[in-house]
Amino acid sequence: MTIAGFIARNALRNKRRFLLSVSSVAVSLFLLVTLQVALRELTNPINDEGSTLRIIVRNKVSLAQPLPARQLPTIERIPGVAAITPFSYYGGLYKGDEKFTSFAQFAVDPVRALDLLSDAKVPPEQLKAWIADRTSAIVGKMTADRYKLKIGDRMPFTGQIYPCDLEFKIAGIYEGTADDRNVMFHQKYLDESLGNPGTVGTWWVKASSVEEAPLITERINKAFANTSAEVRAETERAFQLGFVSMWANIKILIGGISMVVVFALLLVTVSTMSMAIRERFRELAVLKALGFRRRELFAFILAESFGLATLGAFFGAGGAWLLYRSLDMPKLTSGMFVVFEVTPQMLALAFTIAAVLGLLSAIAPMIGVARTSVVQGLKTLD
Amino acid sequence: MALPLRYSFRNVLIRWRSTFATVLGIALVVFVFVLLQSLAAGIEKSSGNTGDSRNIMIVRKGSTAESASLISRENLREIQYFEEIARNERNEPVISADVLVLANLPRVNNNGEANVLLRGISARGAELRPQVKLIAGRWFTPGKREIVVSSRMAKRFANFGLGQSFKAGTASLTVVGWLDGGGSAFDSECWMDADECRSLFERDLYSSFLVRPVDEAAGAKLLERIEADRRFKLKAEKEEAYYQKQTMTAAPIKWLGGFLAIMMSVGAVFAAMNTMYASIGARTREIGTLRVLGFRRRSVVAALLIEGALLALIGGVVGCAIASLWNGYTTATMGFETFSEIVFEFTVTPRLMGEGLIFAVIVGLMGSFLPSVRASRLPVIDALKSV
Numbered sequence: 175m176t177i178a179g180f181i182a183r184n185a186l187r188n189k190r191r192f193l194l195s196v197s198s199v200a201v202s203l204f205l206l207v208t209l210q211v212a213l214r215e216l217t218n219p220i221n222d223e224g225s226t227l228r229i230i231v232r233n234k235v236s237l238a239q240p241l242p243a244r245q246l247p248t249i250e251r252i253p254g255v256a257a258i259t260p261f262s263y264y265g266g267l268y269k270g271d272e273k274f275t276s277f278a279q280f281a282v283d284p285v286r287a288l289d290l291l292s293d294a295k296v297p298p299e300q301l302k303a304w305i306a307d308r309t310s311a312i313v314g315k316m317t318a319d320r321y322k323l324k325i326g327d328r329m330p331f332t333g334q335i336y337p338c339d340l341e342f343k344i345a346g347i348y349e350g351t352a353d354d355r356n357v358m359f360h361q362k363y364l365d366e367s368l369g370n371p372g373t374v375g376t377w378w379v380k381a382s383s384v385e386e387a388p389l390i391t392e393r394i395n396k397a398f399a400n401t402s403a404e405v406r407a408e409t410e411r412a413f414q415l416g417f418v419s420m421w422a423n424i425k426i427l428i429g430g431i432s433m434v435v436v437f438a439l440l441l442v443t444v445s446t447m448s449m450a451i452r453e454r455f456r457e458l459a460v461l462k463a464l465g466f467r468r469r470e471l472f473a474f475i476l477a478e479s480f481g482l483a484t485l486g487a488f489f490g491a492g493g494a495w496l497l498y499r500s501l502d503m504p505k506l507t508s509g510m511f512v513v514f515e516v517t518p519q520m521l522a523l524a525f526t527i528a529a530v531l532g533l534l535s536a537i538a539p540m541i542g543v544a545r546t547s548v549v550q551g552l553k554t555l556d
Numbered sequence: 557m558a559l560p561l562r563y564s565f566r567n568v569l570i571r572w573r574s575t576f577a578t579v580l581g582i583a584l585v586v587f588v589f590v591l592l593q594s595l596a597a598g599i600e601k602s603s604g605n606t607g608d609s610r611n612i613m614i615v616r617k618g619s620t621a622e623s624a625s626l627i628s629r630e631n632l633r634e635i636q637y638f639e640e641i642a643r644n645e646r647n648e649p650v651i652s653a654d655v656l657v658l659a660n661l662p663r664v665n666n667n668g669e670a671n672v673l674l675r676g677i678s679a680r681g682a683e684l685r686p687q688v689k690l691i692a693g694r695w696f697t698p699g700k701r702e703i704v705v706s707s708r709m710a711k712r713f714a715n716f717g718l719g720q721s722f723k724a725g726t727a728s729l730t731v732v733g734w735l736d737g738g739g740s741a742f743d744s745e746c747w748m749d750a751d752e753c754r755s756l757f758e759r760d761l762y763s764s765f766l767v768r769p770v771d772e773a774a775g776a777k778l779l780e781r782i783e784a785d786r787r788f789k790l791k792a793e794k795e796e797a798y799y800q801k802q803t804m805t806a807a808p809i810k811w812l813g814g815f816l817a818i819m820m821s822v823g824a825v826f827a828a829m830n831t832m833y834a835s836i837g838a839r840t841r842e843i844g845t846l847r848v849l850g851f852r853r854r855s856v857v858a859a860l861l862i863e864g865a866l867l868a869l870i871g872g873v874v875g876c877a878i879a880s881l882w883n884g885y886t887t888a889t890m891g892f893e894t895f896s897e898i899v900f901e902f903t904v905t906p907r908l909m910g911e912g913l914i915f916a917v918i919v920g921l922m923g924s925f926l927p928s929v930r931a932s933r934l935p936v937i938d939a940l941k942s943v
Contacts, residue, residue: 191830198826205819235725235757236660236671238623238895265624273620273804274892335624337616337789402758404726406660416660419668420890422897424809427595427887431588431816438584438820442827445577449834 181477188450192482195446199486199531200493202439203524207494209432210520215511217425219414224293225352226384229391230261230413231377234404237263240373242403249377252397254390256382257289260361262375266331266340268321277317277355279331281364281375290380291358293351300325300346308363310345314354316504318347329357338367353512355504379407436527443483444535451475451539458543459551472540479539480532487528491521559851559859567835568866578824578831579871582919585820586875586912591882592813593908596806598887598900603802606740607795611684612775614765614782617789621802621893623656623673626761631788640774640781641767644680650768652681655753655761658896659724662714671896672713674703674724675745676753684766688742693718693733696748701756703748704733708886708899727756741799744891744898766795804892821919828923832864836931843931844939853932860928861921868920872913879912880904 186192231249233239240262249258262281267274284305296304296312304310313323323329323344330341342359361374379394381387387409394407408416418425451458458471495516503514568575607613614635615625635641636649643649655676662669675681682688682695696702710716710731721730729748737743753759769775775794782792836843843856883904891898 190833194826194830194833198823198830201819201823201826205816205823208819209816233725234660236658238658238671239725239757267618267620332618334619334621337618337626339618400726402726416669419663420670420897422670422889423887424889431592434584434588435820438581438823441577441581441584442823442830445827446830449830 177474181474181481184454184474185478185481191446191450195443195482196486196489198442198446199439199483199528200488200490202435202442203487203490203528204494206432206435206439206527207491207516207520207524208498209428209435210523211494211498211514211516212511213425213428213432214517214520215513216421216428217418219411219418224291224380225410227256227381227387228290228410229379229381229387229394229407230410231379231394231405231407232375232413234406237376240371240375241377241405243372243374245377245398245403245405248397249379249394252390252393254382254386254393255379257286257380259283259286259290259378260374260376261287261378262361262364263335264331264333264340264359264364265335266333269330269332275331277314277357279311279357279359281361282358282378283361284358287358287378290378291348291351294348295350296346296348304345307343307345308360308366309341309343311342311357311359312346312348313344313357314351315347315349316354317357318344320505323347336364336368338364340364340367355512439527440531440534443479443486443531444538446482446535448535448538448542450478451542455542455546455551459546459548462548462551468544471543472536475539475543476533476536479536480529483528483532483535484525487525491516491524495521559846559855561862564859564863564866567863568870575831575835575867578828578923579867579874581824581827582868582871582916583874583878585817585824585919586872586916587878588820589813589817589915590876590879590904590908590912591902592809592816593911594879594882594902594904595887595900596810596813597905597908598903599806599809599898600803601903602739602741602743602898602900603799605738606687606742606799608684608686608768609794609796610768610775611795612767612769612778612792613795613798614767614790614792615763615798617791622654622764622798623658623894623896625763627653627763627765627790628761631790632762632765635765635767635782635788638778638781640769640778642770642774644683648680650680650684652678652684652766653750653762654678654681654764654766655750655757655759656763656894657724657753657757657759658894661722661724663712664714670713670890671894672709673745673894673896674753675747676750677747678750681747681750681766684768685742687738687740688747689736689738691734691736693731696732698749699752700749701727701729701752702732703729703746704735705731705746706743706899707734707736708743709746709897710734711886712888712897712899725757739901741802741898743900744888744894744896802891802893805889805898817915821915824919825923828864828868828920829927831867832860832924832927833930836860836927840931840934840939840942843934844936844942847934847936848940856932857928860931861924864920864924864928865917866920868916868923869913871920872916875916876904876909876912880909 233241259282264279264281266279304312325344327344328341332339381390391407398405498514498516503511615622619625632653636651641649657674658671659674660669661672691707696704705716715722721728769778779792782790882902885902888897888899
């Protein structure tokens with residue numbers, strides 16, 4: 175019998191316990207990975223290619239405060255600005271939704287928006303139809319699929335932020351952005367419904383190059399300093415991180431819970447490992463008497479606990495990876511989670527924790543073995 | 557014949573070393589469950605605790621939140637003379653037309669920024685909300701750029717100390733007082749003069765009206781009148797009822813708590829099974845002896861199930877005890893309705909603890925069921941022979 179075979183036999187001799195231990199490690203690591211994925215989704219906003227160039231200009235007071243429409247020509251003239259469109263969050267409640275609509279609707283200038291939303295792929299004839307009809311909208315593919323919408327359908331909304339209800343005719347369906355859920359419609363349609371208040375929600379600006387983006391944000395901020403509507407221009411990334419900052423203590427909470435899960439995991443593995451070793455003290459003493467060195471015995475113990483933990487990681491973390499790849503998360507969580515991707519870093523984290531677990535849980539049995547003399551060990555009955 | 561309860565109880569105590577890990581594992585499951593549910597309970601308590609039973613809140617039809625509502629000044633002019641509305645000793649109608657503005661402000665210690673809800677209130681605004689108390693400084697002077705901030709928010713945001721001032725857009729506001737909402741949603745607000753607020757933030761429209769009807773009957777009549785009058789696109793409801801619905805933020809936390817508890821308990825059931833199998837394995841002879849003495853199979857099963865449940869119950873108690881350390885601790889997150897920072901407390905209620913304990917016992921029973929069945933099926937002779 176080879177040494178590897180010996181270790182494997184030893185590990186498997188109480189199959190039930192082995193299975194239970196591996197499963198509890200697997201479940202815990204599955205949970206850990208899930209929490210990490212959720213945390214990433216909350217704190218690490220999704221990006222697409224265009225987002226490196228996009229600058230978002232909002233009112234300095236807060237996002238909820240509108241901006242005067244008259245700012246457009248001033249921004250347009252700023253050097254380095256390649257394109258600009260109004261971008262107003264309409265925040266309507268879609269017909270049939272009770273409290274909460276899981277996709278956003280934005281009012282834009284369709285012609286100007288094309289440059290900014292270069293990731294969104296729309297067939298040219300649908301685009302033309304959208305530009306031509308002021309009451310029409312384009313819809314992200316995910317939303318269209320979810321509500322089984324097709325071109326020509328109407329989408330009625332109750333305005334929750336703006337005091338007007340709107341109904342759009344679907345002119346096209348786009349895909350290719352990081353989050354294909356939104357509905358884009360004409361700013362002019364919104365303006366008319368509100369009686370032309372001369373305001374927009376935010377401006378979306380495209381920088382001519384990535385290097386220039388920070389300079390452009392500074393120029394835009396300066397251009398409106400000491401005016402009645404001071405602005406905050408920031409890159410899309412910075413804007414999204416601002417959102418993340420608003421989650422406040424919830425981030426820390428999820429992080430803390432992950433720690434508790436890891437700790438619980440440690441407890442379970444340590445106790446199983448010492449249980450497994452304790453019941454074979456006699457055998458280990460026999461091995462010692464036969465002339466096996468202490469470090470060889472250590473190697474047996476270590477290999478067994480290490481193997482158990484990594485196997486748990488394999489099923490737990492690997493299972494999470496497989497599961498979240500095959501599930502339709504946006505549909506299941508009604509749009510709360512969109513990407514829900516297990517990254518290589520998370521897999522690495524899970525395996526590292528498993529490795530450390532394997533090491534830690536081997537320590538107590540190893541000390542026990544080291545302390546016991548051959549005679550004592552042979553006498554042990556349990 | 558049933559085994560005495562003392563048998564199960566003593567077994568839990570005697571083998572404490574081997575059961576320690578299991579107990580602690582279950583304790584952690586219960587801890588996570590109770591802690592997360594206490595967050596949701598805190599949000600619900602803060603909303604449920606808000607409002608005066610006599611008041612009626614009026615917002616625009618269609619807006620689910622006060623902060624997203626817009627009401628014109630013409631509506632104010634008409635509604636304030638409704639005879640259903642109470643009048644104070646100077647014969648002024650008890651109505652507050654409020655403006656809600658979100659301001660993006662820096663937190664203390666450069667810890668990012670968050671939206672803060674600024675509420676512009678009219679002269680009657682404070683007396684309509686008796687649960688809000690001034691605990692330091694003074695109230696703002698109407699017409700001045702002064703603001704009274706929540707004392708709980710003062711700990712979280714920069715320059716919220718008395719006498720300090722902060723910038724919201726172009727406006728600079730001086731903090732002249734601290735308010736305390738008594739554990740209500742007002743603890744997440746800052747109050748200033750409504751007209752000053754409207755001019756500073758260029759808001760032509762009001763957000764909501766809060767009124768005090770003459771009596772209960774007048775209140776009911778007012779609700780009907782506003783609903784029926786087609787000139788107004790407004791919705792009136794009891795202030796308390798309005799706030800009780802503002803608990804959308806609690807839903808995902810509840811969901812997360814349930815999900816985590818179920819997932820972790822699967823792990824805990826495995827661990828408990830491991831411990832029980834080992835514990836039963838170690839006393840095979842003992843169980844054989846019990847059977848010889850005449851104890852029935854089901855008595856053995858019952859005794860071992862009780863043992864598992866007791867073990868889990870200890871874990872549950874420990875978990876609840878750890879979670880209750882957080883009780884009353886103030887925390888904050890973004891409120892979904894207001895889109896601003898809401899402050900609330902971890903609220904560990906007896907009900908939550910009860911749920912945690914029941915949960916623990918279920919985990920214990922599930923973990924010891926298979927092992928106990930196995931123990932009861934051991935052939936008596938073999939069991940007695942085993943060492």
